[in-house]
Amino acid sequence: MPIVLATIERRIGDDVLEGILHCQEPVCRQEYPIVDGIPIIVPDVAKYLGDFLWHVNARDDLSAPLETLLGDAAGPGSAFDTTRFHISSYVHDHWGEFDPREAPSAYPSGAMGRCLSAGLDLLGSAGPDGPTLDIGCSVGRSSMTLAGRRTGLVLGIDLNFSMLRVARRALTTGEVVYARRRIGLVYDRRRFAVPVDNPEQVDFWACDAMAMPFAAKHFATVAAMNVLDCVPDPRGLLMAIGALLMADGGAVLATPYDWSTQATLPLGWIGGHSQRGAMEGAAEPQLRALLAAEASQTGLRLVGEVTDFPWHVRLHDRSTVVYSGHLMGVRAV
Ligand SMILES: C[S@@+](CC[C@H](N)C(=O)[O-])C[C@H]1O[C@@H](n2cnc3c(N)ncnc32)[C@H](O)[C@@H]1O
Structure with missing residues (x-):
């Protein structure tokens, strides 16, 4: 309905x-x-608000010194600290190239964007006309990139309301404001302009990738960058993507298979367990089997892949995590 x-x-x-x-x-x-312009469309609104109410009610009008004081008081591991840490890492990668104060680095920002562009290239033709869905869009750059590469509407979805707020601010004001982690609890306020080419083409909603509120065969393109290993049911997510794609629609998937029990119980992992089994714990052959056209369990077929695409995530001034992502272009069977 x-x-x-x-x-x-x-x-x-x-x-x-x-x-x-x-x-x-x-x-x-x-x-x-x-x-704040972000629809919250999840199966259990009460539970979502129970889990995310402080994100929804969080203020973004405090001066930088007061914000750092709150961060010191809340302390390491608090919800406040964890959120600003994640936002620091993802904004740096998504938007850092436009920050005039960003110094040249061995690990320049934009890794996810390069990965997404390479994934769209793997797909080749744009496929059918229609909307695009960006699952786990975080602070929004991928949705803007997709708007530049596809003609229809682009919807970015994520569960993290604080990240969506950053994405929407970039979309509606052309400005990114964030606390960039220097070290420990020390964060520097950064504020800079970002280009937004077709804002009317993009929107951001709070939705659960495990219960997406969309009709089958609705999307021409889907992106799920580094999300597969963040959800409770990775196979379920693949099947949902297969169901949402129009005939011959294309999806870009990337994952470093960075499994953790916080996100996914081991039985749900694709690879990373059953070392003495036929696939010796390897992830890639298992995922390829799920995407094999002749017996696709997911409604998806693999059309191209790069097994070791670099994706790095800056943690602080002296630490960057370098992942080797498995990048795939897939099409609806
Ligand atoms: C590893 S981050 C990747 C972010 C972004 N796609 C990128 O590559 O930079 C995973 C993202 O997925 C989001 N996420 C995790 N579980 C989700 C779910 N069930 N539904 C929607 N988003 C989810 C997280 O909030 C986070 O923004």
Whole structure:
């Protein structure tokens, strides 16, 4: 049943900043909030708000000194500290190339973007016309890149509301503001302009990749950059992507198979276990088997791959993690 915009509480032109969506089914009438222009469309809104309420209510108007004081007080490992740490790493990679204060580095930002572009090249032709879905879009650069490479609407989805807020700010203001980690609890406020070519083509929603609220065969292109090893059911995500793609639609997948039990229980891992089994614990052959056209369990077929695409994530001034990502272009069977 389609979801409709029931009330608008705050808007700027066509941009709804606050409102309520609801399910049209009379016995359901499930309500979904729109906060700061970001619709929250997840199966269990109450649970989402229970888990993410402080992200949703977080303020972004504090001066840099006050923000660092809060960070010191909250301390290492707090939700505040973990969030700004993740945002520091992902903004650096997604948007750092536009930061005039960013010094040349052996690990320049833009690794995910290079990986995504190479993945789109693996797909070759753009395929059918239609919208694009960017799963696990984080702070939004991939969605903007996709808008430059595809003609239709691009929707970036992620569960992390704080990251989506950064993405939306870049989209609507052409400005990125973030706390860039120097070392430990020491963060520097960075603020810089970023180019946004077709803002009307892009939107960001809070959705769960494990329960995506879209009709089957709706998307011409899907990207899932470094997400497969972050969800509870990686095979389920592949099947969902297969179901969402139009006939001959294409998807770009990248993963460093960086499995952790925080995200995925070992039985859900693709590789990384069963060392004495037929595949000796290797991940790549298992994923290829899931994408084998003749017996595809996922509705996807592999059309091209790079087994060792570099993806690096800056942690602080003296630390960058270098991953070797498995990059794949796949098409709907
Ligand atoms: C490793 S990061 C990769 C971010 C970005 N795609 C990139 O490559 O730079 C994984 C992203 O997936 C998001 N994520 C994790 N589980 C998710 C889920 N179930 N639904 C939607 N997004 C999810 C995280 O919040 C995070 O932004």
